[in-house]
Amino acid sequence: MGLSIVKWVSSTALLLASGVALAHPSHEHTSSFMAGFSHPMGGFDHLLAMVAVGLWAASLGGRALWAVPAAFVITMFAGGGLAVAGMQIPFIEQGILLSVIVLGALLLGAKRLPVMACAVIAAGFALFHGAAHGIEMPINADGLQYTLGFVSSTVVLHLMGLGLGLLATPLMTRIGGSVIAVMGLLLVVS
Template sequence: MRQNALKIVLAVIATLPALALAHPGHEHTNSFLTGFLHPLGGLDHLLAMVAVGIWATTLGGRAIWAVPAAFVATMLVGGGLAVAGIQVPFIEQGIVLSVLFMGALLLASAKFSLLSCTLIAGFFALFHGAAHGLEMPLNANGAVYAAGFAVATILLHAVGIAFGTVVASIQAPIINRITGSVIAIAGMVLAFA
């Protein structure tokens, strides 16, 4: 299990040199790549999506796949709303709040019903998806661009799940709480930046 987690982490790290291309202004790249790089280019997106994976692991059971799946599905809805011109209010505030709240959930080792957890993840995903949709280049194929940011999000969730799995295997839940506090503090910094 540790080798698989390490492989996932290394695969994501291999994409890090491309972070400079993650936001609009690089429309010469293809739609999938532009969509894929977008979530990797902002600390807010990275922290929230990795935190979702870690939190899902701490919840255990079906939550390990259901919470990230709810996030990705709702994120795609948010992206579709933005592309369709439907206003999602408070996008930036929602994204920053997602970082702060996900960090706080990890810090508190919060556990709720599976439905509540998927609703929390989905609520915050709507803001992330709307941001991705609003920043889609005009010449991008919407479906391909959405596939790109969905795949990147799944990989970020997988990094969180791998991290959470390693923490669980060494029986050191304090690491998740420390990670949550760092993520929550980063959320506060982002809120005032």
């Protein structure tokens, strides 16, 4: 039963993510919710980092299954709010790219850290992702709908990573981490 739910969530997330994993497209959606929902899925850097958070949480197991993604989502929400309120968060794009590389490296190295440390790492990176979402909110968007959109898609991407991580062997997870880290490095040089 549990495995079929994981397969369903992963399949749904992959379907939702298909075709939109191309760097930050324009936001000409008519719905504020859809503009927010598409933003994390529309940027390859966001997509990689958010799936990596789910994979990492799955590889850690136990309390990390919920604590790491929850820390990410809560801090991302706060980062978005800070950006909308006009607070300047320095090095946003660099922080996002660093999140992809570091999360991939943590998966590759299969490093076991305390759950609290993992949640703090995820939250630190989430601040940059949230700030990017807040800054790129369309001027005419409803802030609440937009926020619910980017939070919802982030949860879907985390669930996709969790599902993939729970189905994968440790070796497959490490290979996935290496691919994520290399993709992050390629994004830096492109």
